[in-house]
Amino acid sequence: MEMDATYNLIVIGSGAAGRKAATEAQQYGWKTAVVESGPLGGTCPNRGCDPKRILSGITETYDDAHRLKDYGIQGALSLDWNQMKKFKDTFTVPVPAQVEHSFREIGMEVYKGTAIFIDGSTIEVGDCVLKADHFLIATGSLPAPLPFEGTEHLLTSDDFFEQEYLPDTIVFVGGGPVSFELAHMCRRMGRNVSIFHDAAHILEEYDIEMTNKLVELSRNIGINVHTNAQVTNITRTDREGFIVEAEKDGLTHKFNTDLVIHGGGRVPNIQSLHLERAGIDPTDKGIPVDANFKSASDSSIYAAGDAADSGLPPLTPAASLGASRALSHMLEDKDHSAFDPVIPSVVFTYPKLAKTGLSQQEAEEQGVPYEILSKEITPFFSYQRTRSTGAFIKVLTSPGTDEILGAHLLSDHADHLINLFTVAIKKNMTKQELSQILWAYPSEESDIPSFFQ
Template identity: 40%
Template sequence: MTQQPYDLIAIGTGSAASSVISRCAEAGWKIAVIDEREFGGTCALRGCDPKKVLAGAAELIDWNERMKGKGVEGNASIRWSELMAFKRTFTESVPRASEDKFKQAGMDTFHGKASFVDEDHIRVGDEVLQGKHILIATGARPAPLPIDGAEHLIYSDDFLDLEQLPDKLVLVGGGYIAFEFAHIAARAGTEVHIIHRGEEPLKQFDSELVDLLLKKSEEVGIHVHLNAEVKAIRQQGNTYVVSGTRNGADHQWQCGLVVHGAGRIPNIEGLELEKGNVSYTKKGIIVNEYLQSESNSRVFAAGDVSATEGLPLTPLAGQESRAVSLNLLEGNHHKPNYKVMPSIVFTVPSLGSVGLDVEQAKKEGYEVKVNDMSKWYTYKRTNEKFSMAKVITDKATGRILGAHVLGGKTEELINLFAMVIQFDLTTDQLNTMNFAYPTAASDLGSLI
């Protein structure tokens, strides 16, 4: 059944779609919204937001442990079922609220897998919809792994909805997901093993700070196996046996669950992009600088599904969504801003990065100031042994070009440095600032 043409068909309801849908609706466009899962997107339902709730509990446990003998007594512990119930208070209402909002704004909503019929028609279930413009904002999905028994893996959204944690947990991969989940599970009392095929995990971050995080991970009972590779997973009663190699030798790990934490890829499977004349690579849908498909001008793509220079992060998806909305409404005049892309892995302590990396800075002759902050007041008062920052400065101009931080105040500092880099503030300007004291921000003058 073919309906009246829509001004916009939006495939996806997360951060990469939100601005496009809301701004075009405000402009009076007739809009169809499609999602194969619950409305609301990954970040709100099965990503950043619920993960941070769990990470907050892990942070509290770590703080309690650090302060034992420093005036704090007693053992705090995580009651997993209660923590998950608390997490659900942030996620349960999102799908209905999202869909109700769309409907109240006069949009048509569809649940199901979307696929192209031709350049301007989309099939969803038994419906065929025609769109003057089509937004693809389907995000990313776990990368398939060449593992015998891969069907036994659970994924990030499964972990974030577990009713109980096993006594032993294996995480395959050495990126954000693996380390964040490891630090949560370990603080909840689970024995955790991370199996990473390379020599260096978390390769997006400064290697020296990663090494410090590895020491902290080992201290809290997380076993990180580098140069290790999973070959097979088999079920043995109520447990799983993970077979593979470690440093070239055969090895086995026994556990209650095996979690996929080995990266994500653009979620384009099943969209039948060829029928829509939408070109793509393994990095995602090929778009121009305005996020418009290079092969089908009706189509725009935003977020993790697009092949842009933007990192796969929620704020960047939002940035791209805003750019697409303006380009649809005003013509192609707006490009997403990739100048500053702060990134944090929410371990305990957290690890963050923004701007130029240290290796590149040294090649280009910029100054790299390294600060071991573990003895600074901000970190000593909470007994944090692992706190370090590296700040990259162009001495000729005084501009700050990059910052890399490990510690309990990483979120605050990385965002401050992101603002500094975005607006080209200099060290002289920062030194005239009066920050509330004592805070991590008030350490900024010493860091630069």
């Protein structure tokens, strides 16, 4: 078999993990190539975290202003989806060209197409056959298959961000972050919004006390949240809409809608790679890797980000961390030890839901002793001055030492406060030490001492 090219490293995927690893390897002096089947830059900047945050930021500003109407803000307020999308596009449309330019500027080869393994050291991309000493698989994730008829009518979050028109009635299937984030956005634009989740509790990776409060607040703004509701079928109607059928309490219910969005979780995007030809046996969570993010099956193949079964959450910072570890092991033969990183995560509803460190359930499963402080902070000045609809905090501490083990927040400022608690956990701080810091006043951070009173 004639090789078109041979490399020190081929990176499959150009998202957070792939871009970081490929760029640093090329700059180190390795001959490196990137293979990408979709838009260069990956999910986050093109059709994930970044466009979501741009749009949700606009609806948050609208919500803040709407709550303060008649308290100094005057005039009619409205949201325009078309203008919002145009603004979003100013960020997302240039990304693929910018990423490609950054790769080619440092002499890196870029192959556009689907990578298919021939064996453990060779792949084909279209008509090209490429060989490498090392591979990093960083192909991300895609929407999970759902077990009912009519899934061809589902739009993904990718499709949602490209909608030229946002219709009146929207259904989200699944009670995960995507559903709740987009539902809050759509509801504030005046759309009729429903979420169907097949279990009793939504956002299962988050603290149940906080998620229950989020459901309550979501319903208060008019989002119809249906738990224990199993979607069984989606059919198209004569009027270019859809009928969603769902079973709840033994009964079948039918709902008319203009749009149905897939929010039922994601799976590693590795099916098209033919990993079996490289001797790799993936799990349903991805490619099993060790602490160096090296495949358990092949010493020359690494994986990071959502494609890796690493025990890390599917978050952009975790993907970058995996890429760093994989690269230092490849380039410097640095052997990493197992780790238990403290990684914050946020659901960008409004108010926002955030967590870091241990949850109550995790502490119980791991046999870690803990004490709980749980408090509503809506009456605090920080939230009263903006007429916030609800703010809550829950902190886990170690008995005897008061060391902070975990923090869970639901508030307009949770995305900022959770980072402070992450630092506190990482530095083994106690609640007393965190309270003794002199925070700028008045600010949301200056509320921290009052959290523990």
